[in-house]
Amino acid sequence: MDFRIGFGYDSHRFGENRPLFLGGVEIPYEKGLVAHSDGDALIHALCDALLGAASLDDIGTHFPDTAAEFKSIDSKILLERVMFLIEQKGFAVNNADMTIVAEKPKMAPYTDSLKNVLARLLKISEDKIAIKAKTNEGMGFTGQGEGIATFAVVTLINSSTN
Numbered sequence: 162m163d164f165r166i167g168f169g170y171d172s173h174r175f176g177e178n179r180p181l182f183l184g185g186v187e188i189p190y191e192k193g194l195v196a197h198s199d200g201d202a203l204i205h206a207l208c209d210a211l212l213g214a215a216s217l218d219d220i221g222t223h224f225p226d227t228a229a230e231f232k233s234i235d236s237k238i239l240l241e242r243v244m245f246l247i248e249q250k251g252f253a254v255n256n257a258d259m260t261i262v263a264e265k266p267k268m269a270p271y272t273d274s275l276k277n278v279l280a281r282l283l284k285i286s287e288d289k290i291a292i293k294a295k296t297n298e299g300m301g302f303t304g305q306g307e308g309i310a311t312f313a314v315v316t317l318i319n320s321s322t323n
């Protein structure tokens with residue numbers, strides 16, 4: 162059996178008059194994350210962790226931010242495509258562990274919703290997903306409220322013989 166671990170990181174800056182998407186869920190907040198896509202930094206970190214674990218390059222290689230096809234795209238669609246790519250190599254997700262670094266908004270009221278959405282997309286049960294949220298104690302770009310940083314670790318299993 163082939164067992165893999167993957168790590169992903171992402172960050173985006175806040176901008177005015179945009180919805181805030183994290184983990185496939187719209188979070189009520191006065192600002193959103195600026196990006197070519199919908200700015201869902203948590204899903205982007207998760208995609209990079211999955212691709213990394215399967216030795217499949219990174220999210221920027223598969224979905225270039227210069228491509229009109231991906232303008233304002235729902236990042237859940239990107240995650241579905243990443244799942245297809247890792248499944249083609251015979252991998253399935255075992256578990257996922259994520260951290261969101263944001264001074265605001267408070268994420269605790271939404272983590273159950275995020276787990277529900279991500280469990281469906283990753284094809285695992287919610288008890289195999291962990292989502293932690295931290296502030297950065299007022300330090301740096303996350304602490305100053307300029308943006309959000311995200312980290313994700315996943316494990317994959319490949320029970321096929323190839």
Ligand code: MG
Nearest residue numbers: 171172202205
């Ligand atoms: Mg991103």
